[in-house]
Amino acid sequence: MKSITAVTFLALCLTVAVTASSKSYYGKTKPANLTDEKVTRVRFYLHDILSGQNPSAVRIAHANLTGRADSPVGFGSLFAIDDPLTVGPEKDSKEIGNGRGMYVSGSKDINKFTIVMYADLAFTEGKFNGSSISVFSRNPVAEEAGEREIAIVGGRGKFRMARGFVKIKTHQIDMKTGDAVLRYDATVYHY
Template sequence: MMKSGIITLCLALCLTVAVTASSDSNNYYYGKTKPANLKEEKVTRVCFFLHDILSGQNPSAVRIAHANLTGSEDSPVGFGSLFAIDDPLTVGPEKDSKEIGNGRGMYVSGSKNMDKFMIVMYVDLAFTTGKFNGSSISVFSRNPVAEEPGGREVSIVGGRGKFRMARGFIKIKTHQIDMKTGDAVLRYDATVYHY
């Protein structure tokens, strides 16, 4: 009698745990859908300079991988090269211009033909001072570097802080480039739609 009572008690405890676990898991899968009370959409235009420095003792961009078959070891941006970046964002193009943030992420050289040079980039452009301190713009886009006349356009796919739920585009123009080292100063004119 004692054995059957213990077995019944164990089965009852197992059943209780199983029912409790299954009812709790339903609450974690999804919540109730409510209508979004979004504020009116705003558009913000921001202009700044990004310094992508591959050379020297303290580069802001470093090659972390490259393909063995697609160019020489000394090519600064050969096809298939992958770079990690922590580029300063400044108010002006000068090296000592006021720093307002940083661009962190990666880009890969995505074209074999240098006449049609293109990179694919993921960069989080974070602002560390001023009105947008603590906010950022997320870019994930093809960047057709060779299409310079008039600037080239990349996509804004998100953001944080004051740029939460951002979308839009950035016109990029090369302000200065050193073809030997790959060092570049780029002007970013961002048009950001956000709430």
């Protein structure tokens, strides 16, 4: 009887010890080795096509009160995107990835047209195949004469823990359809 009581007591102590240690939601904090940071610059073109039978951007919601039905990108419109990323601006240029995410038209004034976008810019070819950079930023589209800048807020694969910025320049835009080809020059800091 004493041996059963002793075994039961030891089992109970072990259970309490294991339960106490597994209740923690965090691990040991230790200094990170951040001396291996790299900077990579990549240039590609994003094709955002709203028109035709096979668009790469589609409006999934819009506010009834703020835009005309014939406006391709009225204020409050929300778009889902699956835009091709290519080496050059031409339609038949080599595809190297895709930009998937969404953007919302965030300005009432068409002369100051701005979108707020989230996109995962994934590479499916070449050196960065399987990697991506994530952007989440305000994009002042109406500043098409010059470059505008959006923030890189993360990444995966070779761009793990990415931060940085993308300079965007409008290569071509059709104001009637909203179709655009944009040059992206990304400066990516990563490990």
